Amino acid sequence: MEILDLGAQLRSNSYPGRGIVIGRSADDKSAVIAYFIMGRSENSRNRIFSETEDGIRTEAFDPSKMVDPSLIIYHPVRVYEGATIVTNGDQTDTVRDGLAAGKSYIEALRTRQFEPDGPNYTPRISAVVEPNGAYELSILKSFDGDPACNKRFFFEYDAPRAGLGHFIHTYMGDGSPLPSFEGEPETVRIEGDLHTFADMVWDNLNEENKVSLYVSFIDLETGKASSIIRNKHC
Numbered sequence: 694m695e696i697l698d699l700g701a702q703l704r705s706n707s708y709p710g711r712g713i714v715i716g717r718s719a720d721d722k723s724a725v726i727a728y729f730i731m732g733r734s735e736n737s738r739n740r741i742f743s744e745t746e747d748g749i750r751t752e753a754f755d756p757s758k759m760v761d762p763s764l765i766i767y768h769p770v771r772v773y774e775g776a777t778i779v780t781n782g783d784q785t786d787t788v789r790d791g792l793a794a795g796k797s798y799i800e801a802l803r804t805r806q807f808e809p810d811g812p813n814y815t816p817r818i819s820a821v822v823e824p825n826g827a828y829e830l831s832i833l834k835s836f837d838g839d840p841a842c843n844k845r846f847f848f849e850y851d852a853p854r855a856g857l858g859h860f861i862h863t864y865m866g867d868g869s870p871l872p873s874f875e876g877e878p879e880t881v882r883i884e885g886d887l888h889t890f891a892d893m894v895w896d897n898l899n900e901e902n903k904v905s906l907y908v909s910f911i912d913l914e915t916g917k918a919s920s921i922i923r924n925k926h927c
Contacts, residue, residue: 694880695880696857696880696881696882697860697879697880697881697882698881698882699714699858699860699881699882699883699893699894699897700893700894700896700897701897702860702879702881703894703897703898703899704897706862706865706866706899707866707867707899707901707902708731708733708864708866708867708871708899708902709731709862709863709864709865709866710731710781710815710862710863710864710871711728711729711730711731711781711818711862711863712727712728712729712818712860712861712862712863713726713727713728713779713780713781713818713819713820713830713860713861713862714726714727714728714858714859714860714881714883714894715727715779715820715822715828715830715850715858715859716828716853716856716857716858716859716881716883717826717853717854717855717856717857717858717883718855718856718883718886718910719855719856719883719884719885720855721855721856722912722913722914723910723911723912723913724777724822724826724828724853724910724911724913725858725883725890725908725909725910725911726770726777726779726820726822726907726908726909726910726911727890727891727894727906727907727908727909728769728770728779728781728906728907729894729898729903729904729905729906729907730742730751730769730781730904730905731898731899731902731903731904732902732904733867733902735758736758736759736760736761736765737765737904738904738925739753739754739755739758739759739926740752740753740754740765740766740904740905740926741753741754741904741905741924741926742769742905742906742907742922742924743922744920744922745768745771747771747772747773748768748769748770748771748772748777748778748785749768749769749770749907749922750766750767750768750769751765751766751767751768751769751905752766753766754924754926764782764808764810764815767780767782767783767785767786768783768785768786769781769785769907770785770907770909771785771786771789772918773789773792773793774792775823775824775916776792776821776822776823776824777821777822777909777911777918778792778798778819778820778821779819779820779821779822780817780818780819780820781815781817781818781819781863782808782817784801784802784805784817784819784833785819787801787802787804787805788801788802788819788821791804798819798821798829798831799831799847802817802819802831802833802845802847803845805817805833806833806835806843806845807833807834807835807843809840811840812838812870813870813871814834814835814838814840814870814873815863815864815871815873816832816833816834816835816863816873816874817832817833817834818830818831818832818861818862818863818874819831819832819833820861822911824916825913826853826911826913827849827850827851827852827853828849828850828853828859829847829848829849829850830847830848830850830859830861830878831845831846831847831848832845832846832861832874833845833846834846834873834874835873838870838873848877848878856882856883856884857880857881857882857883858880858881858882858883859878859879859880859881860878860879860880860881861874861878861879862874886910887908887909887910887919887920887921888921890908890910891906891908891921891923894906894908895923903925904924904925905922905923905924905925906921906922906923907920907921907922907923908920908921908923909921
């Protein structure tokens, strides 16, 4: 198994798009979550993360400049009965509503597909972190850019290892159209405490394209979450 340096992965990719990292802290005491967004257009860059009662949401930094909110305003993080849901779109609500109806996250995501933003057809990436720290990641993507074909991949990690996590992002890099993420989530090291880890991720995201970052350490004994938000527009 190749274990990658997360900072190096971020530095080497000017445009991973939106990304999710889920894992376990080096001291084995906390589940770790990171979610970031990037943007190339003025509309995508005109965003911030703000706290909500059950997680975070995206908002327009300057509402007067918002053009089309359909794919960029959503709740990336929501907590439902101890489970933390993290996604890059409104499928956060799909998963939460599915869990509330007694369905699995897989059943919920089978009702969704990639984003309708041709020619990119951006993948929908999602994660669910259980109260015990076990987690699931998924990606819904088009088949080679074909809007008629949807592919769904689900990855489950029931015994996380201290100091390791898994990283999935929407794009392999910049391009036109943007190339969708390929393969399994990347195994990465997770080092340091909440502040150190958040600083590392934020500092290694492309300066021109980064928009916002959310990082949370969830104490596995108490369930208490400690979180940080970084916004380029402060």
